[in-house]
Amino acid sequence: MSEALHVVCPHCNAVNRIPQARLEQKPKCGKCHLDLFTGHPIALTADTFQTHIDRNDIPLLVDFWAPWCGPCLMMAPQYVEAASLLEPRVRLAKVDTEAEQRLGAQFNIRSIPTLALFKGGREVARQSGAITAADIVRWVQSRN
Secondary structure, rough: OOOOEEEEEEOEEEEEEEEEHHHHHOOOOOOOOOOOOOOOEOOOHHHHHHHHHOOOOOOOOEEEEEOOOHHHHHHHHHHHHHHHHHHHOOOOEEOOOOOOOOHHHHHHOOOOOOHHHHHOEEEEEEOOOOHHHHHHHHEEEEEO
16 A cells, blocks of 8 residues: 555645545546646745645745846746656745735845745755756756
8 A cells, every 4th residue: 555645736726635646647636627737837825835835745936036026937847847757756836026025035045036945844955047947857856
């Protein structure tokens, strides 16, 4: 019997229990019945951030960015590519620090883009600056 993991739905934020062996089988949310993994980063707000940090048993990689930031915009397609490569073992999310200034301040974000990796409700690693999809994947895998 495989260990069950809690996975927060990117659509309705419901917490789902999924056997670890089923992660690769395109599981659906028990509440809204949409795919738990889309292969794309999800947008987090102050209202949804803590649920995803605290309740996901899989690591959560957060890109702190802003719409006026040139390097952030250059890295955005790389981050989408990384999501398609890392899910379902890692959830990728984005926080717009312009819209969610409180979150940027709470995590002491001083430069953007900044990637922060969370496990078990805690930040375990941080990387500032735009990097390629391959570098994102390598960086995350070296910390898992």
